[in-house]
Amino acid sequence: MKMNKEKKEIKEYYIKRASRLSEEISVRKTRNRAFVGGELLAFCSAVAAFVAWASGGLHAPMLLLGFALIAVYAVVRRFDTANMRETEHLEALRAYYIKEKEALEGKFSSFDDGSRFADTYHAFSFDLDIFGAESLFQRISRCVTPGGSERLAARLSMLPHDKDTILARQQAITEMAEMESWRAEWNSNATANTHNSLHTHHSTLTAQPSSFLERRSTLILANLIILGFFASVTLAFVGVVPSSVPTLWAVIQLGAVIGATSSSLKRISAGGEKLLRGLRGYIPLVRLADDAGFKSRLLLSLQQELKGDANALEAFGELRRILDGYDRRGNILGMVLFNILFMSDFFLVRRYHKWYDRYADCVERWLDALSEIDALVSMSTFIYNHPDTTMPKIAEGDKVVYEARGLRHPFLGDDAVSNDFMVCDRNYYIITGANMAGKSTFLRAIGVNYVLAMAGMSVFATDMTVGVFNLFTSMRTTDDLQHGISYFNAELLRLKQLLGSVNENPPCTLIILDEILKGTNSLDKLNGSRMFLEAVSSLPVSGVIATHDLELSRMADASERFHNHCFEIELGESVTYSYKITPGVAKNQNATYLLKRILNGE
DSSP, X not given: OXXXXXXXXXXXXXXHXXXXXXXXXXXXXXXXXXXXXXXXHHHHHHHHHHHXXXXXXXXXHHHHHHHHXXXXXXXXXXXXXXXXXXXXXHXXXXXXXXXXXXXXXXXXXXXXXXXXGOOTTSSSTTTTTOSSTTOHHHHHOOOOSHHHHHHHHHHHHSOOSXXXXXXXXXXXXXXXXXXXXXXXXXXXXXXXXXXXXXXXXXXXXXXXXXXXXXXXXXXXXXXXXXXXXXXXXXXXXXXXXOTHHHHHHHHHHHHHHHHHHHHHHHHIIIIIHHHHHHHHTTHHHHHHHHHOOOOSHHHHHHHHHHHSSSOHHHHHHHHHHHHHHHHHHHSHHHHXXXXXXXXXXXXXXXXXXXXXXXXXXXXXXXXXXXXXHHHHHHHHHHHHHOTTOBOOEEOOSSSOOEEEEEEOOGGGGGGOOOEEEEEOTTOEEEEEEOTTSSHHHHHHHHHHHHHHHHTTOOXXXXXXXXXXXXXXXXXXXXXXXXXXXXXXXXXXXXXXXXXXXXXXXXXXXXXXXXXXXXXXXXXXXXXXXXHHHXXXXXXXXEEEEEESOGGGGGHHHHOTTEEEEEEEEEESSSEXXXXXXXXXXXXXXXXXXXXXXXXXXX
């Protein structure tokens, strides 16, 4: 795959970043082994101290030493956890740069292909390879949230109806494309995409705390029980009561806490824990969005959604602390210890529901803002990786305007042949040419670049001006034997769908057709194609139509709104394809020529 100079520089940058991150990861892993050894030593020493205290020798020193070693264990554990999280973050960041390097090499298998969004009946996405393997979506998507993937799919399949929306997206994407380090940090949080839709978890959450745990009197009682435990430990320490008293108190207190909170914790785990676990992956995204120095209007409005009256960063910070409490419950030793010392499960339940009552109604708004930012990150990463693209101009008015110089198909990379082309409002362009001459690829280049332009992204052309209009294509009709629909019938249904779309979606539409009525004989096909084009020419429609039927080009003789263009080939010892579009009608065909060579054994 050929690569221009600017792309090579970007690729080299990605390689260098991945290499430096590998070195940092190696250092972090060495530290991790030291921390694990320290934790094991502190824990075993603490157990030995408590055993010595319980056996009756050196009461005070052993008890103090045991608590001191527990504190040491907690500190080392905290450093270890922070080191592991940073190591995971660096590994994710390295994986991001490796994947981006592969994307520049034309390898996209590690990215989401968006197959779930594919729709054979869509106005244009199926024909233009917007979704599926090696699709436009797969080349663009770097989304780390399910909502971001959905937003990106919508941007590539639902065209906007106003110029201001497109310009706002252009400004946001252009700004974000320059924020390479920030985007890398965002994309390194891909673990968030392993969670199901948090909108679902939020809407199904019904767990409620018991009225007993909500009471103020219960809170006072819990604090008195904790004070009583520490008082019994103090009295045992000075020898006023035997050591069995705080031990018995601890057992009773532990049982009471578990008994009082178990049903609430089960209800929370049925829905709330899923919400919390899912949201955890969004916490670093909220922090990144909150800290970003955005300037464009769209990005500032999204940032404000997260910074409103209910601040998402503060809410998610509190949520992280609640999540840490849930994590400690997974450690049996930690759960027992903290319930004995601080009745942690009791306060965890109260803290969670206090958070839920205050912030639950804001979660969906925050997720919508993060999803939009996520989609914009993907689109800006794509244009950063393609510095040879151009931001299109958006024309005023409600007519079909499509003027492009150096237009090429995004999927062909630096091997693509560029063409100049213009579509005027309510004009039709009949394109003829031999098989494999480039007609279908050119039609898709027109369509895909228009989709990119409407999404607010740069296009694969040296210059482009487009209006805001509807798009409908018919290029890849298939039969549906399961429902008794033949190929020819499927073509008719697609053309019927086209007419319905034109009438239902004013003010104007560009149609792109590749061989009208392929499923019938030549004369019937010619007459039907001519009749169809004459009919749509009375509607607010412009069209680009590829055909092998040279007779269809005669429509240009009858109407100045019809124009002929072609992809010509040269026949000699071999077939030469220029892939350049020129005015006129194709003269050379290659089917007979190529078949003759096959029959001659060439």
